[in-house]
Amino acid sequence: MQNALNIKRISAASVGAVEICRLLDEAKVDFVPVDSHCWAAEFPYKPKMEVRAAHNGNQLLVNYRVTEECVRAVAPHDDGNVWEDSCCELFLSPVADGTYYNIECNAAGTLLIGFGAGRADRKRAAMEVLDTVDRWTSMGRAPFANIEGERTWQLCLAIPASAFFAHNVQSFDGLSVKGNVYKCGDMLPHPHFLSLFPIDIPKPDFHRPDFFGSVVFE
Numbered sequence: 640m641q642n643a644l645n646i647k648r649i650s651a652a653s654v655g656a657v658e659i660c661r662l663l664d665e666a667k668v669d670f671v672p673v674d675s676h677c678w679a680a681e682f683p684y685k686p687k688m689e690v691r692a693a694h695n696g697n698q699l700l701v702n703y704r705v706t707e708e709c710v711r712a713v714a715p716h717d718d719g720n721v722w723e724d725s726c727c728e729l730f731l732s733p734v735a736d737g738t739y740y741n742i743e744c745n746a747a748g749t750l751l752i753g754f755g756a757g758r759a760d761r762k763r764a765a766m767e768v769l770d771t772v773d774r775w776t777s778m779g780r781a782p783f784a785n786i787e788g789e790r791t792w793q794l795c796l797a798i799p800a801s802a803f804f805a806h807n808v809q810s811f812d813g814l815s816v817k818g819n820v821y822k823c824g825d826m827l828p829h830p831h832f833l834s835l836f837p838i839d840i841p842k843p844d845f846h847r848p849d850f851f852g853s854v855v856f857e
Contacts, residue, residue: 641671641835643853644820647693648812649700656775659700659795668693670704673820677832678843684708684829688727688822694811694856699798703727705746706791709828712747712783717769721745723826727794731818732848734806739818739848742802746792747782748774754805758846768804773797785828817851 649666651658670689679685686707693700707725714721722728724745732739741753741761750772752764774780775795800808820835823845832843836852 641852643855644671644690644692644818644835646699646811646854646856648857649693649695651695652697654695654698654700654797656773656795656797659702659775659797660793663691663693663700663702666693670702671835673822673833673835675834675837677834677838682829682831682843684831685833686822686831688833690727690820690835696810696812697800699796699800699811701729701796701798703794704791705793705822706789707824708787708789710746710778710786710790710792711824711827712745712749712778713826714745714747714749715782717749717766718751718763719749721749721751722823724749725792725824725827726822728821728823728845729818730821730845730848730851731803731854732816732851733803733808733814735816738805739851740803741846742796742798744774744794744796746776746778746794748776748780748794749782750774752802752804757848758844762805764802764804768802771799772802811856814856816854816856817848818854819845819851821845
């Protein structure tokens with residue numbers, strides 16, 4: 640079981656999402672498995688998911704790698720129901736005040752960001768905030784319906800500190816915070832729920848900061 644998600648600092652500035660795979664390869668940032676199989680009895684299908692991340696002080700650079708039997712990215716625009724698609728999610732509490740952000744992105748790079756203290760009454764990021772998050776995906780940026788047959792795809796996000804819109808995060812340097820990483824696909828032929836840090840509750844719910852683990856920024 641993963642004890643912490645460690646975020647290495649790299650020197651590259653103003654990184655575009657298309658550069659992230661190469662930069663993390665050069666920095667020798669390894670993937671870690673997101674393999675806690677949540678609610679496996681009811682949802683037995685388990686795709687393969689891995690994540691790696693780095694930062695440059697001003698940007699959080701995230702790279703997901705997924706292997707699954709069907710890929711879907713139907714949500715037509717940002718702030719839509721991306722969790723129904725092949726979706727990678729980062730939940731993060733950058734400030735220890737009882738709140739957290741959910742950054743959810745499907746295989747076509749369609750994004751939503753929410754903020755709040757729990758599942759209820761979450762505040763969605765405005766479009767001008769979402770537009771600051773650069774995205775690259777190996778599946779292309781156009782929405783698409785189910786693509787059957789096992790394949791591996793990658794998604795990269797370059798997330799500026801300002802995307803944590805309810806806080807004044809000046810830099811990621813040296814932060815030691817809480818969070819979790821998830822993979823889901825609620826409307827796929829075989830719905831599934833994976834997490835980096837285990838969630839021990841009876842029914843599916845990723846909005847559980849009580850099960851967040853350590854996220855350590857160099």
